[in-house]
Amino acid sequence: QLHLVESGGGLVxxxxxxxxxxxxxxxxxxxxxxxxxxxxxxxEREGVSCISRSGxxxxxxxxxxxxxxxxxxxxxxxxxQMNSLKPEDTAVYYCAARRALISVCRSPWYDNWGQxxxxxxxx
Numbered sequence: 733q734l735h736l737v738e739s740g741g742g743l744v745x746x747x748x749x750x751x752x753x754x755x756x757x758x759x760x761x762x763x764x765x766x767x768x769x770x771x772x773x774x775x776e777r778e779g780v781s782c783i784s785r786s787g788x789x790x791x792x793x794x795x796x797x798x799x800x801x802x803x804x805x806x807x808x809x810x811x812x813q814m815n816s817l818k819p820e821d822t823a824v825y826y827c828a829a830r831r832a833l834i835s836v837c838r839s840p841w842y843d844n845w846g847q848x849x850x851x852x853x854x855x
Contacts, residue, residue, distance in 0.1 A: 734758045734844045736827050741849030744817055748853070752812040754827030754846060762805040765835040767842055768812045770823035770851075777839050780825070781812060784835035792837075795821075817853045824848040 740752040754766065767782035781791040781801035789801050800813040810827060828842035 734829070736829060736844060736846035738825060738827050738846045738849040741825060741851045743852045743854065745855050746818060746853055748817050749813070749815045750817065750851060752814065752825055752827075752849060752851075754810040754812075756808045756810075756829065759829075760805070761803065761808050761810065761829065763831050764829040764844075765832045766801075766803065766810045767828045767835070767837055767839075768801060768810075768825060769828060769839050770821075770825045771848075772823040775823075777826070779837040779839065782835045782837035783810065785833055788835060790835065790837050814851070817851075819853045821851060822853050823851060825851050 735757045737755050744750055765784050768780040769777050770780050771777040781799055783789045783801045798816045803810045826848045827846045829844040830842045
């Protein structure tokens with residue numbers, strides 16, 4: 733059975749950094765495209781950053797230059813490095829996976845989801 737487990741969330745001050753991890757079990761990530769999504773209270777889930785099997789990445793305009801998605805297939809883990817965090821980055825962050833060659837950074841496209849990790853940016 734496929735499982736994705738996010739970790740690394742927490743409370744951070746504006747301008748701070750966090751690194752989220754998405755660890756897979758029950759399958760190997762190297763055949764999957766992976767996406768990071770977030771959902772703030774009262775808002776729709778939005779794509780943050782996505783990475784294809786080949787390592788091509790795409791990020792939302794709101795996080796470009798601040799967030800970096802990467803994958804370590806040897807560790808079966810995908811990361812989201814978040815720098816220069818802002819209060820508007822506060823949300824539950826989810827990782828998702830789909831076995832595919834390409835990457836589509838839209839949540840309905842993914843069929844495997846983690847449980848999410850809370851990120852709160854506040855002073």
